[in-house]
Amino acid sequence: MSQLIPSIKVLNLNIPTPTGNSPIHPVLLHDEDGYTLVDTGMIGQFAELQATLEELNVPLAEIKRVIITHQDIDHIGNLGALLDAIQGLEVWAHADEIPYLTGAKPLIKFTPERRAMLPAPVLALADQLLMQLPEINIDRTLADGDILPLQGGIQVIHTPGHTPGHLCLYLGEQQLLLAADELRVVDDELVGPAPPATPDMPEALRSLKKLTSLKMDKVLCYHGGEFIQEPEKRIAELSEKSEA
Numbered sequence: 001m002s003q004l005i006p007s008i009k010v011l012n013l014n015i016p017t018p019t020g021n022s023p024i025h026p027v028l029l030h031d032e033d034g035y036t037l038v039d040t041g042m043i044g045q046f047a048e049l050q051a052t053l054e055e056l057n058v059p060l061a062e063i064k065r066v067i068i069t070h071q072d073i074d075h076i077g078n079l080g081a082l083l084d085a086i087q088g089l090e091v092w093a094h095a096d097e098i099p100y101l102t103g104a105k106p107l108i109k110f111t112p113e114r115r116a117m118l119p120a121p122v123l124a125l126a127d128q129l130l131m132q133l134p135e136i137n138i139d140r141t142l143a144d145g146d147i148l149p150l151q152g153g154i155q156v157i158h159t160p161g162h163t164p165g166h167l168c169l170y171l172g173e174q175q176l177l178l179a180a181d182e183l184r185v186v187d188d189e190l191v192g193p194a195p196p197a198t199p200d201m202p203e204a205l206r207s208l209k210k211l212t213s214l215k216m217d218k219v220l221c222y223h224g225g226e227f228i229q230e231p232e233k234r235i236a237e238l239s240e241k242s243e244a
């Protein structure tokens with residue numbers, strides 16, 4: 001894991017794939033009232049998540065809330081386990097993502113093809129999570145432009161396309177964008193969302209435009225990690241390309 005500034009820690013969890021490990025990066029924010037976890041890792045990774053938190057000396061009970069950037073299973077994978085383990089844990093998510101997170105609508109990308117790719121023990125845990133979803137209470141419904149009372153004010157940016165309620169979080173004080181899956185770092189370059197995993201690519205590219213007015217030193221992508229080489233310029237380029 002790496003530390004951007006003392007109150008922000010980037011976790012480093014690994015998803016094994018046929019071509020090697022694929023790292024993913026939930027983020028842990030520390031504020032006065034405790035910790036906020038942004039995304040929870042892949043299904044089946046709870047032990048790894050717990051070990052990472054232990055290394056950081058973060059007791060589970062001090063995690064007060066989870067912000068879910070979107071419904072994909074590598075982001076909500078340990079939500080059920082966290083809710084079981086932490087009393088009073090709050091869940092915050094964008095309004096358009098809530099029907100999926102509470103099981104009212106099926107997860108968009110958890111298709112039979114995707115299920116078939118998971119090893120049997122992970123699939124069993126996935127089914128357990130799906131059964132838990134209807135019990136999940138969303139404590140705070142997030143909307144575009146909301147300023148969250150964390151880290152000096154975090155701006156919610158609704159960036160649909162990858163999923164309907166996908167969101168990015170902008171930490172103005174730190175000039176840091178938590179891009180979730182709206183941006184990725186691939187071979188040291190900042191790129192847009194992954195086409196095969198983005199059902200509405202035109203919408204996702206329009207969403208990129210919303211990021212072009214932000215002052216930033218750093219982007220943190222859930223897939224690919226930190227990008228610091230003039231991210232504003234690169235995001236402007238990507239959004240111009242999307243117009244072409």
Ligand SMILES: [Zn+2]
Nearest residue numbers: 072074181222
């Ligand atoms: Zn993802």
